[in-house]
Amino acid sequence: MARERQLSRRSLLGGAAAGAAGLTVVSTVAAGTAAAATSAASRTVDVAIVGGGLAGLTAARDLVAGGRTVAVLEARDRVGGRVVNLKLANGGYTEGGGEFIGPTQDRIKALADSLGVATFTTYNTGNNLLYKNGARTPYDTSGLLGSVPPVDAAGLANAAIVQSELDSMATQVPVDAPWTAAKAAEWDKQTFESWLNANAIVPSAKFLLDLACTSIFSAQPRELSLLYVLYYIAAAGNASNAGTLERLTDTAGGAQESRFVGGSQQVPIKLAATLGDRVVLSAPVRSIVKSGSSYVVTADGITVNATRVVVAVPPPLAARITYDPLLPAARDQLTQRMPMGSIGKAIAVYDTPFWRADGLNGQAVSDSGVVRSTFDNSPPDASYGALMGFIEADEMRAYDAASEADIRTAVLADYVNYFGSKAKSPSSFVLQRWDNEGFSRGGPVAYAPPGVLTEYGAALREPAGGIHWAGTETSTFWTGFMDGAVRSGERVAKEVLAALG
Numbered sequence: 001m002a003r004e005r006q007l008s009r010r011s012l013l014g015g016a017a018a019g020a021a022g023l024t025v026v027s028t029v030a031a032g033t034a035a036a037a038t039s040a041a042s043r044t045v046d047v048a049i050v051g052g053g054l055a056g057l058t059a060a061r062d063l064v065a066g067g068r069t070v071a072v073l074e075a076r077d078r079v080g081g082r083v084v085n086l087k088l089a090n091g092g093y094t095e096g097g098g099e100f101i102g103p104t105q106d107r108i109k110a111l112a113d114s115l116g117v118a119t120f121t122t123y124n125t126g127n128n129l130l131y132k133n134g135a136r137t138p139y140d141t142s143g144l145l146g147s148v149p150p151v152d153a154a155g156l157a158n159a160a161i162v163q164s165e166l167d168s169m170a171t172q173v174p175v176d177a178p179w180t181a182a183k184a185a186e187w188d189k190q191t192f193e194s195w196l197n198a199n200a201i202v203p204s205a206k207f208l209l210d211l212a213c214t215s216i217f218s219a220q221p222r223e224l225s226l227l228y229v230l231y232y233i234a235a236a237g238n239a240s241n242a243g244t245l246e247r248l249t250d251t252a253g254g255a256q257e258s259r260f261v262g263g264s265q266q267v268p269i270k271l272a273a274t275l276g277d278r279v280v281l282s283a284p285v286r287s288i289v290k291s292g293s294s295y296v297v298t299a300d301g302i303t304v305n306a307t308r309v310v311v312a313v314p315p316p317l318a319a320r321i322t323y324d325p326l327l328p329a330a331r332d333q334l335t336q337r338m339p340m341g342s343i344g345k346a347i348a349v350y351d352t353p354f355w356r357a358d359g360l361n362g363q364a365v366s367d368s369g370v371v372r373s374t375f376d377n378s379p380p381d382a383s384y385g386a387l388m389g390f391i392e393a394d395e396m397r398a399y400d401a402a403s404e405a406d407i408r409t410a411v412l413a414d415y416v417n418y419f420g421s422k423a424k425s426p427s428s429f430v431l432q433r434w435d436n437e438g439f440s441r442g443g444p445v446a447y448a449p450p451g452v453l454t455e456y457g458a459a460l461r462e463p464a465g466g467i468h469w470a471g472t473e474t475s476t477f478w479t480g481f482m483d484g485a486v487r488s489g490e491r492v493a494k495e496v497l498a499a500l501g
């Protein structure tokens, strides 16, 4: 362990907190050099786990509980992956990635409860806001329309029919094998866009559905398979509650209902702390090589010999690891075909949540601008105000190469349009750009374009020899969400424990 050290360099809160929790950090100073490779640390365990996000950490917890030795190799200098707390200049925190949880997301809730991480209700008092054609329309979500933005009557009627049709089609999609749905071939050969063009025929209904699509997937309707969208809707539930589109989009009663006290990254940080030095930070895995009856997993600064390997990273990132022997063709082709969505989060911090005094809850949706959906991200005690905006799909891609200053200018112009001139001058501004994160390259999820689920879906969870797959993309319920990540970790641990006998 000569080259291991406790984290000393400054990093995001997670890195610092992880270091404080006593996790092992492998020095990146010597990474990639021959000298480092020859003198690198090595360990022998039952199971090597690639990725210290919620999926990998949950798998580790359950494998340890099952009496197995593990090493979790995490590329970043922090745990949590797509879940990260960002420090604010005022001493507070905000979430740069996964943040909200809601009803039927039972496994992330149970995990948080077990770690003593409490939840609080997302601020949802007052009117939502629709910004369309340059006009602001506040609206009350306790009325008949619920959370549906008040477009024209024809659009509302059309959107209601489309939503109910999608929910009904989703009930025909088995969450554990969407490719076996009776209409799988028909639904997987078309994009969500082509289906919407035939069904969301009123322009304002198409606007609402497009908005729901980019908000859920951070991808445009033209990029997604209809079958994949139906699977995602079907997965937005649990064994006793069928998934619905509404549960994906809603705040009260939906996936945005609650937040974690202290920020969502408290969950992976506390989970990693229970695993101690089984978690190795700053250790990107480069290769997984079979050697006799075990595997040699080589990361920067450390080599792990293991009987089984769990790869708990999104499919496109798993494709960046070298495998010997090669993976089955179907698995590799799958990973070539599932891109990450494009997403960023922009958080502007103010002395107070001033929009609340104007009767607004901070939730705006818009047909223009770089940010088209916002939330009130203030802390539970409202000791300061925070407006969080999503930058998604085409909007994110348009700004991927832009400077932070240019993005800030564009975002604040949107916030002024939505919440008035007080939004112009935040006390601080934080931007998290997932497309530019080396070990995510986008988010919130790796999605399936047409043809992928029916041709390659079965390879999502099918082990390749002793290599098993986890990560939210492999989950049957709440794929794409923190809950799906936890479920996938629990499932893969069972799978590996059974295989080890």
Ligand SMILES: Cc1cc2nc3c(=O)[nH]c(=O)nc-3n(C[C@H](O)[C@H](O)[C@H](O)COP(=O)(O)OP(=O)(O)OC[C@H]3O[C@@H](n4cnc5c(N)ncnc54)[C@H](O)[C@@H]3O)c2cc1C
Pocket: 050, 051, 052, 053, 054, 055, 056, 073, 074, 075, 076, 079, 080, 081, 082, 083, 096, 097, 098, 099, 100, 101, 283, 284, 285, 286, 312, 313, 314, 317, 321, 343, 344, 345, 434, 439, 440, 442, 443, 444, 445, 470, 471, 472, 473, 480, 481, 482, 483, 484, 485
């Ligand atoms: C902006 C944004 C907003 C979101 N909002 C929500 C939300 O409100 N609610 C919700 O439930 N979900 C949300 N999500 C999704 C949620 O964050 C993810 O579904 C979940 O965190 C995925 O966990 P995971 O463990 O499957 O994958 P990850 O979190 O991606 O974990 C994979 C880990 O593997 C590491 N890694 C990658 N390659 C290697 C390698 N070669 N070697 C070693 N380690 C490697 C990564 O660094 C990472 O830590 C959001 C995501 C984003 C990006």
